[in-house]
Amino acid sequence: MGSKGGCGCCSCLCGCLFSCLLSLIFQILFTLLVIVALVGFVFWLLFRPNEVKFRVTDASLTQFNFSTADNTLHYNLALNISVRNPNKRIGIYYDSIEANAYYQGQRFDTETPAPFYQGHKNTSVLSPVFKGQQLVTLGATEVSNFDSDKSAGIFGITLKLKLRIRFKVGWFKVGHFKPKIKCGLNVPLKSNATSSPATFESTKCSFAF
Known part of the structure; x- marks a missing residue:
């Protein structure tokens, strides 16, 4: 017991x-x-961290032709992207940048601008150039939309940026963060036509983590 x-x-x-x-x-x-x-x-x-501001300030489209015979898109698109860090005490390391260009949901090119550091209250400019040819899959509706855009002389192109960034606060570096930037652009096609083409309007981009 x-x-x-x-x-x-x-x-x-x-x-x-x-x-x-x-x-x-x-x-x-x-x-x-x-x-x-x-x-x-x-x-x-x-x-008081503030959101980084992305804006496409200029776009030059000198070629944008789609061949239904071989489903190939020929393009030449140059962009200027303003990147504004409004923070007074926070610097930003852009460790990797991937710029993707889309037309009607189809990605036709990817560029990788060089990494850089952005100081306080600073504005930097990215200038990716998308040039070449790419096989894309456009159905009958998409081809009809392309013909309409070509007739109007303005193409709806979407730019998406994938970033990998770190924040610098004093001597400390905080990260890694992977925000995504999306810009819906209406880009006029430049040609040798006598009539004045439409001008590109500066476009603000959305920012999301």
């Missing part, structure tokens, strides 16, 4: 220790969450 009573006490003691350990772990986790939240709030108060 005495042996059984001893086992019961050990079992009770182990249960109490386990409950105390769980309680301690939850308290530690809760404390860490509070500390992280406070650090984040203090960071926001001190640096």
